[in-house]
Amino acid sequence: MSGYLEGVLVLLAINVVYAYAAFLPIAAGQLNLGVAGFAAVGGYASAYLSTTLALSPLIAIPLGGVAAGLVGLGVAVPVLRTRGIYLALATFALGEIVRASILNLEVVGGAAGYPVTAFIRLPTIAMFALGVTVLVWLLFATRFGIAITAVHDDERVADLMGLDVRAFQVAAFTLGSVIAGIGGGLYAHHFSYIEAQYFSISLSISIVLYVLFGGTQSVIGPLLGAAVFTLLPELLRGSAQWRYVLFAAILIVVMVIRPQGLITGAQIRRLLGLRSSASQKERAA
């Protein structure tokens, strides 16, 4: 496989992981603009574990996810008291706090960045991305996925139906943090070097865009959004100077035509419905 292709696929896999990190809270009705902050916690924690304790990245990366999840759980309770634009701002501030803290943390290199000795390649990263994808898809085949959407659609009624709205919101936010942490760990161990600047607000915004672009109502949306955001700029390489202008223009046009994202839950059900009604007809015949 060419280095270029492997590079693109690595980015794709990491972006898919990031997209699911943002998707979980969005599916529960929370816009998390601090995904990069949780990715930073996971990236730095796993890099520290694999570098200083010589842990295998296969263990260090999930542990980095756990570290990010603990931070997520810790802040979820106060942060999720805010909603809408205030929640977005609070999570944005959170991400910036993490970034600023790392800049001042000499043990992981501070502003100079942190070299990571352990190295992982595409197969490992793809395996993690697949694992995260399967996990989220399975989760949305359970009552948890239905409950998350119910909480997103109508908190009041969800509460009256006996759903613990706050618990589901905290669970979605925390689980999203774990996944963001895993994404950060994958990034750190592939690029052999991390610095605080990478985990900036623009990373968080890009990740949220993957989900909004792909569609927030189904588990396919984040996958699709991450794929478009990773692959489309590559396909536009023909016009080196203008490709990001073109890319942005395409995004704007798509969002104007389909503000609900590329794919919606209703569309998927319609596709599945067609298939099942077709098979029913076959059985009847």
Place this chain on the structure above:
Amino acid sequence: MSATDPILTLDNVSKHFGGLAVVENLSFAVRRGACTGLIGPNGAGKTTVFNLITGVYPIDTGRIVLDGVDIAKIPSRRRIHHGVARNFQNIRLMPHLSTLENVLVGQHCRNGGLFGVLQPVSLVPGNRWREEARAALEEAGLAAYERATVGSLPYGLQKRIELVRALMAKPRLLLLDEPAAGLNPAETDALRERITAICRDRGITLLVVEHDMHFVGALCADVIVLNFGRKIAEGTPEHVREDALVREAYLGADAMEPRYAS
């Protein structure tokens, strides 16, 4: 009310929004197994009473006793576990979920533990909970819409789905807020028969807010009349129909004809 064996008792319940008393010293009892109608002009506080019983708003004073338990002290989320389920005046289904998934939400109070939440209801063929939900939709004649996204369905269907969802909680007390609103006469009759059959077969007590007096008269044995957050009359439908205060509340003073909102 001197109901023997009441399932629900409101005891001096008051609720103020700022300086406005929306429910004032309200006391009534709902007979177990019966169907009780809660009627009154617009703004009388009928829906507020439902919201107080289910905990949408906390009460200011009084007690709401369901089968011996003062549920006013219980968080709204836990009240459905005590057997009280409801629908909503303006349909409130989850628009992004399918019909089947909405009905699955109705089961949550019976299967909402960690194990229940992580059960793959929509993956394993023949999952008990999904089959139960499908059977309920089948019984209600809604099987064809199982996979449809609820937000795209017409009003009448959504109303029927909401009733199925409320029943999935297996309530002892069902609160229906204007179940016949927006339905044509044939649909209203069908609904009344269905509600009567369901409540009789499953031993559900019904408290219903409704404007349609014919509907209330045919469905309910007891009627409670509210006006400005106070109880102004109660008794059989025939009894309250003749009540002077009720006639005044509906039609103003000096009303000549005993007619009501239709």
